[in-house]
Amino acid sequence: MTTDGRIIMHVDMDSFFASVEIRRAPSLAGRPVIVGADPKGGAGRGVVSTCSYEARRYGVHSGMPISRAYTLCPHGVYLPVNRPLYSRVSDEIMAILSERADRIEQVSIDEAYLDVTSAGSFPAAEALATTIKRDIREAEGLTCSIGIAPGKVAAKIASDYWKPDGLTVVSPDEVAAFLAPLPVGKIPGVGKKTGEDLAGMGVLTIGDLARSDVQALIARFGRSGIRLHRLARGIDDAEVQAREGCKSVSRETTFDEDTADPDLLSATIADLADEVAGALAADGLRCRTVTVKVRYRGFETHTRSLTLDRFTADPEVIRRTAGDLLLPFLNGTEVRLLGVRLSGFEDSRTRQTSIDEFLPS
Numbered sequence: 001m002t003t004d005g006r007i008i009m010h011v012d013m014d015s016f017f018a019s020v021e022i023r024r025a026p027s028l029a030g031r032p033v034i035v036g037a038d039p040k041g042g043a044g045r046g047v048v049s050t051c052s053y054e055a056r057r058y059g060v061h062s063g064m065p066i067s068r069a070y071t072l073c074p075h076g077v078y079l080p081v082n083r084p085l086y087s088r089v090s091d092e093i094m095a096i097l098s099e100r101a102d103r104i105e106q107v108s109i110d111e112a113y114l115d116v117t118s119a120g121s122f123p124a125a126e127a128l129a130t131t132i133k134r135d136i137r138e139a140e141g142l143t144c145s146i147g148i149a150p151g152k153v154a155a156k157i158a159s160d161y162w163k164p165d166g167l168t169v170v171s172p173d174e175v176a177a178f179l180a181p182l183p184v185g186k187i188p189g190v191g192k193k194t195g196e197d198l199a200g201m202g203v204l205t206i207g208d209l210a211r212s213d214v215q216a217l218i219a220r221f222g223r224s225g226i227r228l229h230r231l232a233r234g235i236d237d238a239e240v241q242a243r244e245g246c247k248s249v250s251r252e253t254t255f256d257e258d259t260a261d262p263d264l265l266s267a268t269i270a271d272l273a274d275e276v277a278g279a280l281a282a283d284g285l286r287c288r289t290v291t292v293k294v295r296y297r298g299f300e301t302h303t304r305s306l307t308l309d310r311f312t313a314d315p316e317v318i319r320r321t322a323g324d325l326l327l328p329f330l331n332g333t334e335v336r337l338l339g340v341r342l343s344g345f346e347d348s349r350t351r352q353t354s355i356d357e358f359l360p361s
Contacts, residue, residue: 007119010112010155012163018035019142020082021082032060032073034066034077035079036069045263048061048063058073058076059072059073063253090282094106097132103240104240113152113240122169151234151235151236153187153188154175157187158178184208187231201216206232212229252337252339254336258335258336259335265326273290273323285313287344290305290318290322294326294329294337296333296336306325307344
């Protein structure tokens with residue numbers, strides 16, 4: 001078990017984009033709200049960004065092709081992504097969290113890790129989490145789910161344990177027992193391929209993983225096998241780190257079914273580019289390098305990068321660059337996963353603007 005006395009909180013907003021839209025238009029409450037690309041009557045391209053819990057009852061989920069979502073839920077309320085609105089609300093929520101934490105690590109527009117070790121005990125941290133949930137509800141009219149544990153991974157899993165509006169506390173002596181019955185795919189980073197490989201070894205639950213021979217895991221997964229084995233046993237020493245020290249921002253989506261449809265792939269890469277551009281702007285950063293990641297059927301993975309002539313936070317530049325990087329991959333080969341990563345940052349709030357940035361490129 002982790003023994004350094006840390007208390008880590010993971011705060012995850014509930015169906016964030018959809019919840020913000022429902023707050024803006026209360027008449028949408030109780031209806032299946034789906035935020036993402038235009039479904040165009042089932043012929044639309046692009047993916048679902050997020051959806052309300054009512055929509056999830058029809059099988060709709062984030063990352064799903066919007067055409068599939070329309071087939072499952074044609075009577076849903078389909079709304080476009082309003083990134084500026086969501087970013088503003090996110091800033092307000094992160095400000096509330098910052099006031100309550102020793103250290104905060106924002107990992108996406110709607111989730112963050114908090115180091116709250118100074119609370120002194122897990123019961124005190126639970127009381128603090130209740131206060132945070134109240135503050136967010138009163139200030140923003142939104143709910144969140146919170147997990148508390150000695151480490152980041154267990155806290156993240158705990159925040160997803162009881163949704164929406166949940167609060168799950170896992171004390172140090174409960175971590176292994178809490179994790180043991182859960183599917184191994186609950187561990188962040190264990191995707192479909194790794195899950196299949198583990199299943200082939202007879203490892204279906206996190207408890208199975210904890211009991212596995214670490215040498216067999218190393219033989220199959222390399223050094224990642226050590227990390228998986230440690231996490232399954234509740235050993236997690238990763239620190240909560242402020243985003244100022246981050247070196248990249250990335251978003252990925254895995255398709256329900258592998259696809260070679262160039263329109264769907266292009267629309268998806270544009271959506272991902274908009275998401276990372278929004279995260280960049282929320283942190284007051286500019287980037288120099290844009291990278292596109294493509295994983296084909298069979299898990300063959302490729303990346304292409306371009307370093308720009310100048311730093312930028314312009315969503316249109318990022319979207320166009322990502323689209324250009326994708327073009328060689330639109331070759332008829334079926335794609336399983338797409339991703340966009342931004343790197344090479346500078347802080348736009350402290351940097352002097354050079355005159356050539358006002359000149360046409």
